[in-house]
Amino acid sequence: MYNVDEEGATPQRRRLTRAEAKARTREQLLDAAARAFAQKGFAAASVEEIAELAGYSTGALYSNFDGKEQLFLELLTARRSRGIARQAAAVTEILEEEAAGNEDPFAALSQLLVKVADRNAEFAALQAEFWLYAVRNPEAMGIVAAKLDEQVDALEPLTTLAVERFGAAQGVSPRAVTRVILGLFQGLVRQRRIDPAAVPAELLTQALRWLFAGLQSATTTAGPQAQGGHTAAPKTPDDG
Amino acid sequence: MYNVDEEGATPQRRRLTRAEAKARTREQLLDAAARAFAQKGFAAASVEEIAELAGYSTGALYSNFDGKEQLFLELLTARRSRGIARQAAAVTEILEEEAAGNEDPFAALSQLLVKVADRNAEFAALQAEFWLYAVRNPEAMGIVAAKLDEQVDALEPLTTLAVERFGAAQGVSPRAVTRVILGLFQGLVRQRRIDPAAVPAELLTQALRWLFAGLQSATTTAGPQAQGGHTAAPKTPDDG
Protein backbone atom coordinates (compact mmCIF):
# COMPACT_ATOMS: atom_id res chain seq x y z
CA MET A 1 0.00 0.00 0.00
CA TYR A 2 2.39 2.68 1.23
CA ASN A 3 5.06 3.49 -1.27
CA VAL A 4 7.65 5.36 0.72
CA ASP A 5 10.44 7.57 -0.57
CA GLU A 6 14.02 6.48 -0.57
CA GLU A 7 14.40 7.57 3.06
CA GLY A 8 11.44 5.63 4.36
CA ALA A 9 10.09 6.56 7.76
CA THR A 10 8.63 3.07 8.20
CA PRO A 11 11.57 0.65 8.19
CA GLN A 12 9.61 -2.41 7.12
CA ARG A 13 10.34 -3.09 3.45
CA ARG A 14 13.53 -2.38 1.50
CA ARG A 15 16.89 -3.49 2.72
CA LEU A 16 17.25 -3.87 6.43
CA THR A 17 19.71 -1.75 8.31
CA ARG A 18 22.43 -3.60 10.19
CA ALA A 19 20.72 -3.15 13.56
CA GLU A 20 17.40 -4.30 12.14
CA ALA A 21 18.96 -7.36 10.57
CA LYS A 22 20.56 -8.25 13.85
CA ALA A 23 17.30 -7.78 15.71
CA ARG A 24 15.59 -10.01 13.19
CA THR A 25 18.24 -12.70 13.68
CA ARG A 26 17.77 -12.42 17.44
CA GLU A 27 14.04 -12.94 17.09
CA GLN A 28 14.52 -15.91 14.80
CA LEU A 29 16.95 -17.44 17.26
CA LEU A 30 14.50 -16.87 20.10
CA ASP A 31 11.72 -18.51 18.10
CA ALA A 32 13.91 -21.49 17.34
CA ALA A 33 15.02 -21.73 20.96
CA ALA A 34 11.42 -21.70 22.16
CA ARG A 35 10.60 -24.58 19.83
CA ALA A 36 13.71 -26.56 20.66
CA PHE A 37 13.42 -26.11 24.43
CA ALA A 38 9.76 -27.07 24.29
CA GLN A 39 10.43 -30.16 22.19
CA LYS A 40 13.54 -31.47 23.91
CA GLY A 41 13.90 -29.57 27.17
CA PHE A 42 16.49 -27.04 28.27
CA ALA A 43 19.25 -29.53 28.97
CA ALA A 44 18.65 -31.84 26.01
CA ALA A 45 18.25 -29.20 23.33
CA SER A 46 21.63 -28.29 21.83
CA VAL A 47 22.73 -24.85 20.74
CA GLU A 48 23.72 -26.21 17.35
CA GLU A 49 20.21 -27.56 16.94
CA ILE A 50 18.70 -24.21 17.87
CA ALA A 51 20.97 -22.28 15.52
CA GLU A 52 20.27 -24.69 12.67
CA LEU A 53 16.51 -24.49 13.29
CA ALA A 54 16.78 -20.72 12.96
CA GLY A 55 18.91 -21.06 9.85
CA TYR A 56 22.18 -19.84 11.34
CA SER A 57 25.42 -21.23 12.73
CA THR A 58 26.21 -21.55 16.42
CA GLY A 59 28.46 -18.52 16.16
CA ALA A 60 25.46 -16.35 15.33
CA LEU A 61 23.86 -17.52 18.54
CA TYR A 62 26.90 -16.52 20.55
CA SER A 63 27.06 -13.24 18.72
CA ASN A 64 23.54 -12.46 19.96
CA PHE A 65 23.48 -14.11 23.39
CA ASP A 66 25.93 -14.82 26.17
CA GLY A 67 25.22 -18.52 26.02
CA LYS A 68 22.58 -21.18 26.23
CA GLU A 69 21.31 -20.25 29.66
CA GLN A 70 21.05 -16.55 28.90
CA LEU A 71 19.10 -17.42 25.78
CA PHE A 72 16.69 -19.40 27.92
CA LEU A 73 16.39 -16.56 30.42
CA GLU A 74 15.77 -14.08 27.61
CA LEU A 75 12.89 -16.28 26.52
CA LEU A 76 11.65 -16.19 30.09
CA THR A 77 11.93 -12.46 30.70
CA ALA A 78 11.86 -10.46 27.50
CA ARG A 79 9.30 -12.38 25.54
CA ARG A 80 5.68 -11.75 26.25
CA SER A 81 4.37 -15.18 25.55
CA ARG A 82 2.22 -15.57 22.49
CA GLY A 83 -0.04 -17.76 24.55
CA ILE A 84 -0.96 -14.79 26.67
CA ALA A 85 -1.76 -12.73 23.62
CA ARG A 86 -3.95 -15.57 22.42
CA GLN A 87 -5.66 -15.80 25.77
CA ALA A 88 -6.38 -12.11 25.65
CA ALA A 89 -7.78 -12.53 22.16
CA ALA A 90 -9.89 -15.41 23.40
CA VAL A 91 -11.15 -13.23 26.22
CA THR A 92 -12.36 -10.45 23.98
CA GLU A 93 -13.87 -12.94 21.57
CA ILE A 94 -15.84 -14.53 24.36
CA LEU A 95 -16.88 -11.12 25.62
CA GLU A 96 -18.34 -10.34 22.23
CA GLU A 97 -20.09 -13.64 21.79
CA GLU A 98 -21.49 -13.40 25.24
CA ALA A 99 -22.64 -9.84 24.59
CA ALA A 100 -24.60 -11.25 21.68
CA GLY A 101 -26.23 -13.41 24.33
CA ASN A 102 -27.10 -16.43 22.26
CA GLU A 103 -24.42 -18.83 23.40
CA ASP A 104 -23.43 -20.59 26.56
CA PRO A 105 -20.42 -18.54 27.67
CA PHE A 106 -18.97 -21.30 29.85
CA ALA A 107 -18.98 -23.82 27.03
CA ALA A 108 -17.68 -21.26 24.56
CA LEU A 109 -14.85 -20.17 26.83
CA SER A 110 -13.72 -23.60 27.92
CA GLN A 111 -13.92 -25.07 24.43
CA LEU A 112 -11.96 -22.19 23.01
CA LEU A 113 -9.28 -22.49 25.65
CA VAL A 114 -9.06 -26.22 25.15
CA LYS A 115 -8.78 -25.74 21.42
CA VAL A 116 -5.98 -23.22 21.89
CA ALA A 117 -4.25 -25.49 24.37
CA ASP A 118 -4.53 -28.49 22.07
CA ARG A 119 -3.26 -26.58 19.07
CA ASN A 120 -0.01 -25.27 20.40
CA ALA A 121 1.15 -28.19 22.44
CA GLU A 122 4.58 -26.63 22.75
CA PHE A 123 3.40 -23.79 24.92
CA ALA A 124 2.53 -26.02 27.86
CA ALA A 125 5.83 -27.87 27.58
CA LEU A 126 7.79 -24.63 27.55
CA GLN A 127 5.82 -23.42 30.54
CA ALA A 128 6.66 -26.63 32.38
CA GLU A 129 10.32 -26.03 31.55
CA PHE A 130 10.06 -22.52 32.99
CA TRP A 131 8.40 -23.84 36.12
CA LEU A 132 11.07 -26.47 36.64
CA TYR A 133 13.80 -23.92 36.03
CA ALA A 134 12.32 -21.62 38.67
CA VAL A 135 11.97 -24.45 41.17
CA ARG A 136 15.61 -25.40 40.60
CA ASN A 137 16.98 -21.86 40.37
CA PRO A 138 15.20 -19.85 43.05
CA GLU A 139 16.80 -16.63 41.84
CA ALA A 140 14.61 -16.91 38.75
CA MET A 141 11.39 -17.41 40.70
CA GLY A 142 10.49 -13.75 40.67
CA ILE A 143 10.58 -13.68 36.90
CA VAL A 144 8.36 -16.72 36.56
CA ALA A 145 6.01 -15.32 39.20
CA ALA A 146 5.75 -12.13 37.13
CA LYS A 147 4.97 -14.21 34.05
CA LEU A 148 2.25 -15.96 35.98
CA ASP A 149 0.86 -12.61 37.08
CA GLU A 150 0.70 -11.55 33.45
CA GLN A 151 -1.51 -14.52 32.73
CA VAL A 152 -3.75 -13.70 35.66
CA ASP A 153 -3.92 -10.10 34.47
CA ALA A 154 -4.95 -11.27 31.03
CA LEU A 155 -7.79 -13.38 32.38
CA GLU A 156 -9.00 -11.13 35.17
CA PRO A 157 -11.21 -8.82 33.06
CA LEU A 158 -13.21 -11.79 31.89
CA THR A 159 -13.57 -13.11 35.42
CA THR A 160 -14.69 -9.74 36.68
CA LEU A 161 -17.32 -9.53 34.00
CA ALA A 162 -18.49 -13.07 34.64
CA VAL A 163 -18.71 -12.42 38.36
CA GLU A 164 -20.75 -9.27 37.72
CA ARG A 165 -23.05 -11.03 35.33
CA PHE A 166 -23.62 -14.29 37.16
CA GLY A 167 -23.35 -12.93 40.65
CA ALA A 168 -21.13 -13.84 43.56
CA ALA A 169 -20.94 -13.49 47.29
CA GLN A 170 -19.75 -10.21 48.76
CA GLY A 171 -16.26 -11.21 49.90
CA VAL A 172 -15.29 -12.87 46.64
CA SER A 173 -12.20 -11.33 45.08
CA PRO A 174 -12.14 -11.49 41.27
CA ARG A 175 -8.40 -12.01 41.34
CA ALA A 176 -8.75 -15.02 43.63
CA VAL A 177 -11.39 -16.46 41.32
CA THR A 178 -9.12 -15.82 38.36
CA ARG A 179 -6.25 -17.67 40.02
CA VAL A 180 -8.51 -20.58 40.80
CA ILE A 181 -9.76 -20.74 37.22
CA LEU A 182 -6.25 -20.49 35.86
CA GLY A 183 -5.05 -23.24 38.18
CA LEU A 184 -8.04 -25.38 37.31
CA PHE A 185 -7.43 -25.03 33.59
CA GLN A 186 -3.68 -25.53 33.80
CA GLY A 187 -4.18 -28.66 35.85
CA LEU A 188 -6.89 -30.13 33.66
CA VAL A 189 -5.17 -29.25 30.40
CA ARG A 190 -2.06 -31.05 31.61
CA GLN A 191 -4.14 -34.10 32.46
CA ARG A 192 -5.82 -33.83 29.10
CA ARG A 193 -2.54 -33.90 27.23
CA ILE A 194 -1.76 -37.24 28.86
CA ASP A 195 -5.21 -38.76 28.62
CA PRO A 196 -7.53 -36.81 26.30
CA ALA A 197 -10.40 -39.25 26.70
CA ALA A 198 -10.43 -38.83 30.48
CA VAL A 199 -10.58 -35.04 30.28
CA PRO A 200 -13.01 -33.97 27.57
CA ALA A 201 -13.64 -30.30 26.92
CA GLU A 202 -17.06 -30.73 28.54
CA LEU A 203 -15.37 -31.50 31.83
CA LEU A 204 -13.80 -28.05 31.85
CA THR A 205 -17.15 -26.51 30.98
CA GLN A 206 -18.75 -28.49 33.77
CA ALA A 207 -16.07 -27.37 36.23
CA LEU A 208 -16.64 -23.73 35.28
CA ARG A 209 -20.38 -24.12 35.80
CA TRP A 210 -19.87 -25.70 39.20
CA LEU A 211 -17.49 -22.97 40.20
CA PHE A 212 -19.72 -20.09 39.18
CA ALA A 213 -22.77 -21.71 40.70
CA GLY A 214 -20.73 -22.00 43.89
CA LEU A 215 -19.72 -18.37 43.74
CA GLN A 216 -23.36 -17.39 43.84
CA SER A 217 -24.49 -19.57 46.68
CA ALA A 218 -21.45 -19.95 48.91
CA THR A 219 -22.15 -16.62 50.52
CA THR A 220 -22.62 -18.21 53.92
CA THR A 221 -18.98 -19.00 54.61
CA ALA A 222 -16.90 -15.86 54.67
CA GLY A 223 -18.01 -12.31 55.18
CA PRO A 224 -16.25 -9.45 53.44
CA GLN A 225 -13.70 -9.24 56.26
CA ALA A 226 -12.73 -12.59 57.74
CA GLN A 227 -11.51 -15.20 55.28
CA GLY A 228 -10.52 -18.18 57.34
CA GLY A 229 -13.56 -18.89 59.53
CA HIS A 230 -14.92 -22.40 59.86
CA THR A 231 -18.44 -23.21 58.90
CA ALA A 232 -21.07 -24.54 61.20
CA ALA A 233 -23.31 -25.91 58.47
CA PRO A 234 -21.75 -29.28 57.61
CA LYS A 235 -22.62 -30.79 60.99
CA THR A 236 -25.33 -33.35 60.56
CA PRO A 237 -27.83 -33.21 63.43
CA ASP A 238 -27.87 -36.77 64.71
CA ASP A 239 -25.18 -39.08 63.54
CA GLY A 240 -24.67 -42.79 64.04
CA MET B 1 11.75 -59.07 69.77
CA TYR B 2 11.76 -62.25 67.69
CA ASN B 3 14.89 -64.25 68.12
CA VAL B 4 14.84 -66.60 65.21
CA ASP B 5 16.78 -69.81 64.79
CA GLU B 6 19.69 -70.05 62.46
CA GLU B 7 17.36 -70.74 59.55
CA GLY B 8 15.08 -67.72 60.09
CA ALA B 9 11.78 -67.73 58.27
CA THR B 10 11.62 -63.94 58.37
CA PRO B 11 14.53 -62.66 56.30
CA GLN B 12 14.72 -59.23 57.87
CA ARG B 13 17.63 -59.19 60.30
CA ARG B 14 20.86 -61.15 60.06
CA ARG B 15 22.93 -61.21 56.96
CA LEU B 16 21.11 -60.58 53.72
CA THR B 17 21.04 -63.19 51.05
CA ARG B 18 22.62 -62.27 47.75
CA ALA B 19 19.27 -61.65 46.05
CA GLU B 20 18.07 -59.55 48.97
CA ALA B 21 21.20 -57.45 48.95
CA LYS B 22 20.82 -56.85 45.26
CA ALA B 23 17.18 -55.86 45.69
CA ARG B 24 18.21 -53.47 48.44
CA THR B 25 20.81 -51.90 46.16
CA ARG B 26 18.22 -51.56 43.45
CA GLU B 27 15.88 -49.74 45.78
CA GLN B 28 18.63 -47.45 46.99
CA LEU B 29 19.54 -46.62 43.42
CA LEU B 30 15.89 -45.93 42.61
CA ASP B 31 15.62 -43.63 45.63
CA ALA B 32 18.74 -41.77 44.60
CA ALA B 33 17.53 -41.54 41.01
CA ALA B 34 14.21 -40.09 42.13
CA ARG B 35 15.99 -37.42 44.12
CA ALA B 36 18.52 -36.61 41.41
CA PHE B 37 15.95 -36.50 38.59
CA ALA B 38 13.72 -34.27 40.71
CA GLN B 39 16.54 -31.92 41.62
CA LYS B 40 18.29 -31.64 38.28
CA GLY B 41 15.99 -33.14 35.69
CA PHE B 42 16.34 -36.29 33.62
CA ALA B 43 18.87 -34.90 31.16
CA ALA B 44 20.97 -32.90 33.62
CA ALA B 45 21.27 -35.54 36.34
CA SER B 46 24.27 -37.79 35.72
CA VAL B 47 24.45 -41.51 36.39
CA GLU B 48 27.62 -40.99 38.40
CA GLU B 49 25.76 -38.52 40.57
CA ILE B 50 22.92 -40.96 41.10
CA ALA B 51 25.22 -43.84 41.94
CA GLU B 52 27.23 -41.72 44.34
CA LEU B 53 24.05 -40.45 46.01
CA ALA B 54 23.07 -44.06 46.61
CA GLY B 55 26.55 -44.90 47.87
CA TYR B 56 27.64 -47.02 44.93
CA SER B 57 29.72 -46.77 41.77
CA THR B 58 28.31 -46.32 38.30
CA GLY B 59 29.00 -49.98 37.58
CA ALA B 60 26.47 -50.95 40.24
CA LEU B 61 23.88 -48.92 38.42
CA TYR B 62 24.59 -50.73 35.16
CA SER B 63 24.57 -54.03 36.96
CA ASN B 64 20.98 -53.32 38.08
CA PHE B 65 19.57 -51.36 35.14
CA ASP B 66 20.02 -51.27 31.39
CA GLY B 67 20.93 -47.60 31.48
CA LYS B 68 19.84 -44.15 32.49
CA GLU B 69 16.60 -44.14 30.57
CA GLN B 70 15.50 -47.54 31.75
CA LEU B 71 16.18 -46.41 35.31
CA PHE B 72 13.90 -43.45 34.71
CA LEU B 73 11.21 -45.66 33.21
CA GLU B 74 11.48 -48.04 36.14
CA LEU B 75 10.78 -45.10 38.41
CA LEU B 76 7.79 -44.30 36.25
CA THR B 77 6.29 -47.77 36.05
CA ALA B 78 7.32 -49.97 38.92
CA ARG B 79 7.31 -47.49 41.75
CA ARG B 80 4.00 -46.67 43.30
CA SER B 81 4.66 -43.08 44.20
CA ARG B 82 5.02 -42.32 47.86
CA GLY B 83 2.99 -39.21 47.22
CA ILE B 84 0.00 -41.36 46.41
CA ALA B 85 0.41 -43.36 49.57
CA ARG B 86 0.58 -40.09 51.47
CA GLN B 87 -2.49 -38.83 49.74
CA ALA B 88 -4.33 -41.97 50.68
CA ALA B 89 -3.20 -41.51 54.28
CA ALA B 90 -4.39 -37.93 54.14
CA VAL B 91 -7.73 -39.12 52.84
CA THR B 92 -8.36 -41.52 55.68
CA GLU B 93 -7.16 -38.97 58.19
CA ILE B 94 -9.64 -36.45 56.87
CA LEU B 95 -12.36 -39.07 56.87
CA GLU B 96 -11.74 -39.67 60.53
CA GLU B 97 -11.56 -36.02 61.50
CA GLU B 98 -14.66 -35.33 59.55
CA ALA B 99 -16.43 -38.24 61.17
CA ALA B 100 -15.66 -36.59 64.49
CA GLY B 101 -17.59 -33.68 63.05
CA ASN B 102 -15.92 -30.82 64.84
CA GLU B 103 -13.77 -29.45 62.06
CA ASP B 104 -14.25 -27.83 58.71
CA PRO B 105 -13.43 -30.68 56.34
CA PHE B 106 -12.62 -28.40 53.40
CA ALA B 107 -10.10 -26.40 55.40
CA ALA B 108 -8.65 -29.55 56.95
CA LEU B 109 -8.27 -31.30 53.62
CA SER B 110 -6.82 -28.42 51.68
CA GLN B 111 -4.44 -27.42 54.43
CA LEU B 112 -3.23 -30.95 54.82
CA LEU B 113 -2.68 -31.36 51.10
CA VAL B 114 -0.87 -28.04 50.92
CA LYS B 115 1.31 -29.06 53.84
CA VAL B 116 2.18 -32.34 52.17
CA ALA B 117 2.85 -30.57 48.88
CA ASP B 118 5.06 -27.99 50.54
CA ARG B 119 7.00 -30.58 52.47
CA ASN B 120 8.14 -32.81 49.67
CA ALA B 121 8.89 -30.30 47.01
CA GLU B 122 10.65 -32.96 44.99
CA PHE B 123 7.49 -34.89 44.24
CA ALA B 124 5.97 -32.15 42.11
CA ALA B 125 9.23 -31.69 40.21
CA LEU B 126 9.49 -35.40 39.49
CA GLN B 127 5.89 -35.43 38.36
CA ALA B 128 6.62 -32.55 36.00
CA GLU B 129 9.56 -34.56 34.64
CA PHE B 130 7.25 -37.52 34.06
CA TRP B 131 4.71 -35.32 32.32
CA LEU B 132 7.33 -33.80 30.04
CA TYR B 133 8.74 -37.22 29.27
CA ALA B 134 5.30 -38.48 28.27
CA VAL B 135 4.63 -35.44 26.11
CA ARG B 136 7.97 -35.96 24.34
CA ASN B 137 7.83 -39.75 24.18
CA PRO B 138 4.25 -40.64 23.28
CA GLU B 139 4.93 -44.35 23.72
CA ALA B 140 5.21 -43.65 27.46
CA MET B 141 1.92 -41.80 27.67
CA GLY B 142 -0.06 -44.82 28.66
CA ILE B 143 2.15 -45.38 31.66
CA VAL B 144 1.82 -41.81 32.85
CA ALA B 145 -1.92 -41.92 32.22
CA ALA B 146 -2.08 -45.00 34.43
CA LYS B 147 -0.13 -43.18 37.13
CA LEU B 148 -2.61 -40.34 36.90
CA ASP B 149 -5.46 -42.79 37.22
CA GLU B 150 -3.88 -44.14 40.38
CA GLN B 151 -4.01 -40.69 41.86
CA VAL B 152 -7.63 -40.27 40.88
CA ASP B 153 -8.38 -43.67 42.38
CA ALA B 154 -6.73 -42.63 45.64
CA LEU B 155 -8.81 -39.47 45.90
CA GLU B 156 -12.11 -40.78 44.61
CA PRO B 157 -13.37 -42.33 47.86
CA LEU B 158 -13.08 -39.00 49.61
CA THR B 159 -14.88 -37.23 46.79
CA THR B 160 -17.65 -39.78 46.85
CA LEU B 161 -18.10 -39.34 50.57
CA ALA B 162 -18.04 -35.56 50.28
CA VAL B 163 -20.58 -35.63 47.48
CA GLU B 164 -22.85 -37.86 49.57
CA ARG B 165 -22.53 -35.69 52.59
CA PHE B 166 -22.80 -32.25 51.05
CA GLY B 167 -25.10 -33.18 48.24
CA ALA B 168 -24.83 -32.80 44.50
CA ALA B 169 -26.98 -32.74 41.42
CA GLN B 170 -28.13 -36.02 39.92
CA GLY B 171 -25.89 -36.23 36.90
CA VAL B 172 -22.69 -35.47 38.76
CA SER B 173 -20.08 -38.20 38.43
CA PRO B 174 -17.80 -38.57 41.44
CA ARG B 175 -14.90 -39.42 39.15
CA ALA B 176 -15.38 -36.25 37.15
CA VAL B 177 -15.45 -34.23 40.37
CA THR B 178 -12.31 -36.01 41.53
CA ARG B 179 -10.50 -35.16 38.31
CA VAL B 180 -11.54 -31.55 38.64
CA ILE B 181 -10.35 -31.38 42.23
CA LEU B 182 -7.07 -33.06 41.33
CA GLY B 183 -6.53 -30.66 38.44
CA LEU B 184 -7.43 -27.72 40.61
CA PHE B 185 -4.97 -28.71 43.31
CA GLN B 186 -2.17 -29.60 40.92
CA GLY B 187 -2.57 -26.28 39.17
CA LEU B 188 -2.75 -24.21 42.32
CA VAL B 189 0.06 -26.05 44.08
CA ARG B 190 2.30 -25.39 41.08
CA GLN B 191 1.39 -21.71 41.22
CA ARG B 192 2.00 -21.73 44.94
CA ARG B 193 5.52 -23.09 44.56
CA ILE B 194 6.36 -20.11 42.38
CA ASP B 195 4.54 -17.48 44.40
CA PRO B 196 3.44 -18.70 47.84
CA ALA B 197 2.01 -15.35 48.87
CA ALA B 198 -0.33 -15.25 45.90
CA VAL B 199 -1.71 -18.72 46.58
CA PRO B 200 -2.32 -19.16 50.31
CA ALA B 201 -3.76 -22.39 51.64
CA GLU B 202 -7.03 -20.55 52.23
CA LEU B 203 -7.42 -20.04 48.50
CA LEU B 204 -7.52 -23.80 48.02
CA THR B 205 -10.04 -24.10 50.83
CA GLN B 206 -12.09 -21.37 49.24
CA ALA B 207 -11.96 -23.08 45.88
CA LEU B 208 -13.16 -26.33 47.40
CA ARG B 209 -16.06 -24.55 49.09
CA TRP B 210 -17.08 -22.87 45.86
CA LEU B 211 -16.90 -26.13 44.00
CA PHE B 212 -19.01 -28.09 46.46
CA ALA B 213 -21.50 -25.30 46.80
CA GLY B 214 -21.74 -25.38 43.01
CA LEU B 215 -22.25 -29.12 42.99
CA GLN B 216 -25.35 -28.69 45.11
CA SER B 217 -26.98 -25.91 43.19
CA ALA B 218 -25.88 -26.38 39.62
CA THR B 219 -28.53 -29.01 39.07
CA THR B 220 -30.31 -26.91 36.50
CA THR B 221 -27.77 -27.32 33.73
CA ALA B 222 -27.47 -30.97 32.86
CA GLY B 223 -29.89 -33.77 33.55
CA PRO B 224 -28.65 -37.29 34.23
CA GLN B 225 -28.49 -37.99 30.50
CA ALA B 226 -27.47 -35.03 28.37
CA GLN B 227 -24.20 -33.40 29.29
CA GLY B 228 -23.58 -30.75 26.69
CA GLY B 229 -26.81 -28.71 26.62
CA HIS B 230 -26.72 -24.95 26.77
CA THR B 231 -28.37 -23.06 29.56
CA ALA B 232 -31.15 -20.58 29.18
CA ALA B 233 -30.67 -18.99 32.57
CA PRO B 234 -27.76 -16.57 32.03
CA LYS B 235 -29.81 -14.35 29.75
CA THR B 236 -30.61 -11.14 31.52
CA PRO B 237 -34.18 -10.00 30.77
CA ASP B 238 -33.61 -6.50 29.51
CA ASP B 239 -30.13 -5.41 28.76
CA GLY B 240 -28.71 -1.98 27.74
Next chain:
DNA sequence: TGTACATCAGTGAACGCGCGTTCACTGATGTAC
Protein backbone atom coordinates in the same frame (compact mmCIF):
# COMPACT_ATOMS: atom_id res chain seq x y z
C1' DT C 1 27.80 9.72 -7.05
C1' DG C 2 32.28 7.11 -6.33
C1' DT C 3 36.19 5.26 -3.80
C1' DA C 4 38.86 3.53 0.35
C1' DC C 5 38.64 2.08 4.69
C1' DA C 6 36.27 0.56 9.17
C1' DT C 7 32.92 -2.05 11.38
C1' DC C 8 30.80 -6.04 12.77
C1' DA C 9 27.05 -9.84 12.09
C1' DG C 10 27.57 -14.24 11.11
C1' DT C 11 30.80 -18.49 9.78
C1' DG C 12 32.52 -22.91 10.97
C1' DA C 13 36.46 -25.49 12.50
C1' DA C 14 38.70 -26.45 16.73
C1' DC C 15 39.02 -27.27 21.73
C1' DG C 16 38.35 -29.40 26.02
C1' DC C 17 35.25 -31.23 29.17
C1' DG C 18 31.72 -34.14 31.11
C1' DC C 19 28.83 -37.50 30.05
C1' DG C 20 26.81 -42.51 29.37
C1' DT C 21 28.45 -46.85 28.78
C1' DT C 22 31.79 -50.81 28.89
C1' DC C 23 34.64 -54.30 30.86
C1' DA C 24 38.42 -56.72 33.14
C1' DC C 25 38.73 -57.34 37.76
C1' DT C 26 37.71 -58.36 43.00
C1' DG C 27 36.18 -60.43 46.95
C1' DA C 28 32.19 -61.86 49.47
C1' DT C 29 28.39 -65.22 49.12
C1' DG C 30 26.63 -69.64 47.52
C1' DT C 31 27.31 -74.62 46.41
C1' DA C 32 29.24 -79.39 46.32
C1' DC C 33 31.22 -82.91 48.68
Next chain:
DNA sequence: TGTACATCAGTGAACGCGCGTTCACTGATGTAC
Protein backbone atom coordinates in the same frame (compact mmCIF):
# COMPACT_ATOMS: atom_id res chain seq x y z
C1' DT D 1 31.54 -78.65 60.26
C1' DG D 2 35.32 -77.75 56.79
C1' DT D 3 37.45 -77.15 52.31
C1' DA D 4 37.67 -76.05 47.21
C1' DC D 5 35.59 -74.08 43.63
C1' DA D 6 31.83 -71.26 41.15
C1' DT D 7 29.06 -67.37 40.94
C1' DC D 8 28.14 -62.77 40.56
C1' DA D 9 27.15 -57.94 42.79
C1' DG D 10 29.68 -54.18 42.75
C1' DT D 11 34.37 -51.59 41.43
C1' DG D 12 36.57 -48.01 38.95
C1' DA D 13 39.51 -46.88 35.14
C1' DA D 14 39.05 -46.30 30.30
C1' DC D 15 36.68 -45.07 25.96
C1' DG D 16 34.49 -42.33 22.63
C1' DC D 17 31.09 -39.09 21.65
C1' DG D 18 28.46 -34.89 21.76
C1' DC D 19 28.15 -30.88 23.86
C1' DG D 20 28.89 -25.61 24.98
C1' DT D 21 32.00 -22.27 24.00
C1' DT D 22 35.84 -19.83 21.53
C1' DC D 23 38.06 -17.40 17.87
C1' DA D 24 40.41 -16.26 13.56
C1' DC D 25 38.21 -15.22 9.56
C1' DT D 26 34.83 -13.27 5.80
C1' DG D 27 32.18 -10.32 3.24
C1' DA D 28 28.33 -7.23 3.35
C1' DT D 29 26.97 -2.81 5.40
C1' DG D 30 28.19 1.73 7.18
C1' DT D 31 31.15 5.92 7.07
C1' DA D 32 34.35 9.60 5.47
C1' DC D 33 35.77 12.41 1.99
